[in-house]
Amino acid sequence: MQPTITKNRFQSIDVLRGLVMVIMALDHVRDFLYKADLSKAADAALDPTNMQTTFPALFFTRWITHFCAPIFVFLAGTSIYLMCQRKTKAEISSFLFKRGLWLIFVELIIISFSWTFNPFFNLFVMQVIWAIGISMLLLGVLIHLPVKAIFIIGLVIVAGHNIMDIPTVSAGLKGSFLSDLIYFSNFSVHPLWGDHFVIIVYAFLPWTGVMLLGYCFGMFFKKEVDPLYRRKMLIRIGTGLVLLFIVLRIINVYGDPLPWSSQPRGPVYSFLSFLNLNKYPPSLMYLCMTLGPGILFLAFIEKVQNKFTAIFNIYGRVPMFYYILHFYFIHLIVVVVFYAQGFGTKDIVPEGIPFFFKPNGLGFGLWGVYAVWAALVIGLYPLCKKYNQYKSTHSKWWLSYL
Numbered sequence: 001m002q003p004t005i006t007k008n009r010f011q012s013i014d015v016l017r018g019l020v021m022v023i024m025a026l027d028h029v030r031d032f033l034y035k036a037d038l039s040k041a042a043d044a045a046l047d048p049t050n051m052q053t054t055f056p057a058l059f060f061t062r063w064i065t066h067f068c069a070p071i072f073v074f075l076a077g078t079s080i081y082l083m084c085q086r087k088t089k090a091e092i093s094s095f096l097f098k099r100g101l102w103l104i105f106v107e108l109i110i111i112s113f114s115w116t117f118n119p120f121f122n123l124f125v126m127q128v129i130w131a132i133g134i135s136m137l138l139l140g141v142l143i144h145l146p147v148k149a150i151f152i153i154g155l156v157i158v159a160g161h162n163i164m165d166i167p168t169v170s171a172g173l174k175g176s177f178l179s180d181l182i183y184f185s186n187f188s189v190h191p192l193w194g195d196h197f198v199i200i201v202y203a204f205l206p207w208t209g210v211m212l213l214g215y216c217f218g219m220f221f222k223k224e225v226d227p228l229y230r231r232k233m234l235i236r237i238g239t240g241l242v243l244l245f246i247v248l249r250i251i252n253v254y255g256d257p258l259p260w261s262s263q264p265r266g267p268v269y270s271f272l273s274f275l276n277l278n279k280y281p282p283s284l285m286y287l288c289m290t291l292g293p294g295i296l297f298l299a300f301i302e303k304v305q306n307k308f309t310a311i312f313n314i315y316g317r318v319p320m321f322y323y324i325l326h327f328y329f330i331h332l333i334v335v336v337v338f339y340a341q342g343f344g345t346k347d348i349v350p351e352g353i354p355f356f357f358k359p360n361g362l363g364f365g366l367w368g369v370y371a372v373w374a375a376l377v378i379g380l381y382p383l384c385k386k387y388n389q390y391k392s393t394h395s396k397w398w399l400s401y402l
Helices: 011-033 056-083 089-116 128-142 147-165 177-184 204-221 227-251 267-275 284-301 307-317 319-340 366-393 397-401
Strands: 123-126 188-193 196-200
Touching: 011 056, 011 284, 011 307, 011 319, 011 366, 056 089, 056 128, 056 204, 056 267, 056 284, 056 366, 089 123, 089 128, 089 319, 089 397, 128 147, 128 204, 147 177, 147 204, 147 284, 177 188, 177 204, 204 227, 204 284, 227 284, 307 319, 307 366, 319 366
Parallel strands: 123 196
Antiparallel strands: 188 196
């Protein structure tokens, strides 16, 4: 059976993208609606990766979503390479410049508002969409280089950026707005003017490296590449990345600023510590742990056509539409829960919290989070399907930006 390709799109890429988009929504629902049970010592903190207070179900609810951003950014690079097969590099460069600026605007205005519901924009949030936008601007310049050169640049960034975590290296680099934008940010807040601030969640440099490698990865999806050869290479690369993660984590010296350790709460929590890697910025081990299984998934899903692939293919074909919509739906659900749980007008703007309708004590336990997530994803499916049908039958210029 040949891989399913529609208008230069590989179904396997769209299915994987759709799968991580659906999983991603779980993390955002948890962010908005998870309420810790303060009566239980193991559930006393909202941080799912805190080894002293987390529990396995909460940890893995967060851990499974680690796969989303790396795979999404990586596949964005792959999709750009596939675009190069039908357009000139000059056309692609122009598109990436416009697309990159658009994504930065989307992040700062459209997505920031969906997070805060604050019409005064006291807080601008810079997350994965901004990182993709700036990475596209940079790739728009680098795209004129040979693929081998782009691969080397991407590999040096991804494999070498953890050098900057060494205290003697980072000591003279940290602390500025620019250094946080490039690498060091970990939910760093910077003042803009008056009572307006920006929070940098995703520093762009490591994510640019991921996009560059994803761009080079697109070579395996050229039309002339034999599917059996592609499958063999994807299995080798995916397996190699997983093994590299395991080896580096066992050595516990380089590749992540958070070394794992034996936990006093027992072997289960020691295993959780082994899996607990740094995302902000994404460490080498974090990227190996997440991209390796993603590439293996591509190898094994390519020839599969069933209800599962058909459903996730829909989500994966309209990623920006889904991404924007799911944030607004989640926050609208938060508003409904806000009033249903007895909060009032005085609670809309919580003291010390920049997110409207999100006072302390709002939300559900973990089962409630999963129920809302399932309802959200199911509810978005018909909208995504209808929009995909519209995109497939129309050629308006703006469709490539949404």
